[in-house]
Amino acid sequence: MYQRILVPVDLQEEDERLRNLALQNAVELCRFYNARLYVLTVVPDLGMPVVGNYFPQDVSSQIVREAENLLHEHVTSHLPQDLDIQHIVAQGTVYRRILKTARQVNADLIVIPAHRPTLTEYFIGSNTSRVVRYAGCSVLVVRSELDQNIICVR
Incomplete structure (x- = not known):
């Protein structure tokens, strides 16, 4: 069913458990479906005209x-x-690069970790929610046991 699985990894995530959460699930899926695994990390794009002028070339x-x-x-x-x-x-905006890479590698599935949203993410959305909303393929959002106990305040 799945031949190409994309997993974005945040190398800056300090909690190793959270960093590897999606990877562990993707490995199991790759083994089950004999799929190829694409592991992606996104770094900031400092080449923007305004920002790039402050850094060496x-x-x-x-x-x-x-x-x-x-x-x-x-x-x-x-x-x-x-x-x-x-x-x-x-390089670039995290969710845009995930979506672009998924198209480039013709991913069948994106396996992405969820995390506990901050207050601002409730209003503007997180990278995960944007990937889910705009992906052209299936997306598996993997939650940690901490995220499963989120209390919604109204």
Whole structure:
């Protein structure tokens, strides 16, 4: 059913459990369906005209190289070696890059972690909600046991 599964990973997430939550589910799905796993991390795009002027010219490429190294290290230490895995580092807005990468790799499924929303996310939405809303493929939102006990205040 699924041949290409995309998993965005936030390498800046300090809680390793949350960082690996979607990856663990994606590994099980890849094994079950014999699917290829695309592991994506998104870094900021500093090449924007206003922001880019404050940084040295090569800082953007340094950030990408460092993210590639961190992603490879993370995948090597947390995922089994017998899977077909492609590492992807993209620059830009998180949800836009997830959606664009899903289209580029023709993903059948995006496996994305949920997290406890902050007050501002109730009003403007999170990356996860935007991916769910605009993705051209199925999206599996993986919740941690902490998120399952969210109390809604009215």
